[in-house]
Amino acid sequence: MTVIYNKINQIIGPLVFLENKHSVQYGEVVNIIMNNGESRNGKVVRLNEEVILIEIFEDTKGISATNSELFFTNDTFKLNISKDMMGGTFNSLGKPIDIETKKLLKVDIIPEVRRDINGIPINPFARIYPNNVIQTGISGIDGLFTLIRGQKLPIFSGQGISHNELAAQIVTQAKVFTDESFLIIFCGIGIIHDEAISYIDKFRMSGNVQNIISFINFADDPVMERLMIPHVALTTAEYFAFDKDMHVLVVLIDMTNYAEALRELSLAKEEIPSRKGYPGHIYSDFARIYERSGLIKGSKGSVTQIPILTMPNDDITHVIPDTTGYITDGQIVLSRDLQKKEIYPPFEILASLSRLMKDAIGEDNTREDHSDVSSQLIASYSYALDARDLVSIVGEESLNAEQRSLLKFADVFEKTFLNQSIEENRSISETLDIAWKVLSYLPKNKLNRIHKKYIEKFYQRG
Template sequence: MTRWSETEYTTVRELRGPLAVVQGVGGVGWDEYARLTLASGERRHGLVLEADRDLAVVQVFEGTSGMDPGGLRVSFAGTPLRIPVGDGWLGRVCNGRGEPLDGGPPVLAPTSAPVNGTPVNPVRRRPPAEPVLTGVGVIDVLTTLVRGQKLPVFSAAGLPHLRLATQIAAQASTEGEAFSVVFAGMGLTHADADFARDALEPRAAAGELVLLLNTADAPVIERILTPRLALTVAEHLAFTGGRHVLVVMTDMTSYAEALREVSAARGEVPARRAYPGYLYSDLASLYERCGRIHGLPGSVTVLPVLTMPGGDITHPVPDLTGYITEGQIVLSREMHARGVYPPVDVLSSLSRLMRKGAGEGRTRGDHLDVAAQLIAAMARAREVRELADLVGRAALSPADLRHLELEEKFGGLFASQGQEELRTLDDAMDRAWEVLLTLPRSQLAMLPGDLLDAHGAGEAR
């Protein structure tokens, strides 16, 4: 229970967008939780963004619409915003502030935690290891997600990134260990929010999912709070509850735009493309909350999804995200136009920690070799396709024609998957082998001879 100060301030000098500027305050600090009482008796809540001498700038979660500065009373809690944490979140559907949308009671627990979390000493971090299998074959085989990793999905408008995010949230698992998913949707349309809720209903009903849905018409401040709330819930489930937790956050571009809007309301000097200069450190404060910690059970794995405006990978949000995270999964308009789902561009995608979580004793002994060979073959196939556009197929060698055949089979047999299909790793690996065996043995130099013999690789079909 939050203990509010008995002192109430009525000197609200200004309402500016989602911000309220309170004058004449004393002993108020940055990030402090605030309560605003309107003349009608309605209560709203916020956080102190800035405290300078006798001024406090408060960001109001519910927005300032309908508020009259003359009738406002503001009190401060003396502590940062805290939320209840525990297993009570599992199976719940809430808005971006943690208020129930499922008709149930508010989430209550004997333990609470600050939504901004606490920094982890790097010395206490354990290196990521062991896979999180998503049930999406092209990701599990070629860009394996590892427990404790932060691996973003780069997409663009019109691509099925929300569908992919919900599919991963519905299917992901860790072999034989307690596993949960926290799904945080930001800036969603009501149709998208309903889609995510319906797609994830079975997992929520099983008590394995926490669903936080922030819609585009909600106050902008809620969008900034949503990922912090999701990560706070996940940290307790992991490091106290001993679960392996996957946090799916979509769309981080909507989050960054909310941050930009609040920065503009505060009158801050803008940086690149009008985003605040602290965008990098703000994103890092979210992404770096994943990982594994020595002496504590469980792990937090983060899969942020973001849209690149105009498909521009140099845009500040994907650019800075790429510096902080450990790889990326890039969705391709070309693959989408060819009817491939999920439309992953495997040559632009990578998981830098894949070798920590794949291979003998973790997935399959042939996993890493097959993945490396398949990516190399696809790179060669792309070169051959570009050459064929210049000189025509008639001028290509038999090996080149096999690479074009491999590319077609890759999209149709291996990469393409049903939108509700859970594909096991063994099934995906078998499909990868079938694609690779399109090529003659001489073109499979990255695979050991014993593996080629076991799978009947030869020079002729």
């Protein structure tokens, strides 16, 4: 029997308080129908003998103590998922929308399955250690911080740095080497309308739109939706990966907006804040998102995540990047300095790392020289940066020949290896060939991280 309420005791932000008169379930979904015909959804987040506390997913504007009827659905929130979603754009609750007008489309997805969006933890014993590459066509990533199926590799950016272009480029170019099916899920969290339109437009132009599912939560959508959308996207991803054996790459942008929403809601619930007002459970909340990636025994598919976040004030020690970095399998940091030098994508080489690449690259996966080349590029670039610092103190004249060749190397490395156009899609082999051209600015005997046989095979006098 459905429980119906028509009187609300209190409304504070996204929280609605009811007097507890009926037996309802913890986590149960509530439909709220206002007398002007509008409807909202919410779920039970606290239950005691006096009060039922409901978090409303959407906007609480317009709800009054007496103008609404609340229907308890006797179930937790379930997402409808179907193969028909491929190529489509959806809101935070998985409903199809029109991106230009933000309106709901009048079509409904006929579900193949209905899934709880909170997911169930993956059994660590059932995990397979990831070791297959996803090619993004971007030299910096493929060459130096290779993305691995089942990895969660975040991108730490800042306001005004070109992460939107980068995200779109990854979505349109990413591919696996095998002919297994590959799906990309784009999840926009609190992004502005202009950006959203531009993303979807790029996806349509790419010719690959049938393999992309987009979930968009706009910047002016209510906070509760912001907290749900990553789970909606990942529930969809898990279905295609583990039920349909597809490789799924999920791009989440911008996790900072998720964290802000978390803080807003936490403070509204009067929870005790920890660092900078963020709740103490932010680590667990992030983990519940990021850990929904990986490979599982008995299933051919995989879920890979690229969460993108903007570091407040470019501060990598801020709660959001700091907490993320502890959970994820590495991080790619974008640099404002390189951005100013018009290098795209502007990777901050020394602060970036892909933890899972060491076992997944090389002869059978990418190319035999990959590991040595990437370690040499990073090492030499790091020496070159020292030399650059020196120039600013003592001037270029007093450098020795070795230091000069390093400076030259660093310039060419930034301009030809890192730098590429937004449309340019390089194969890993092309990336490594460019790397060798760049390395050829250094004398052979300085390539001490590369095995002699590769030097003989690939080194070219530049």
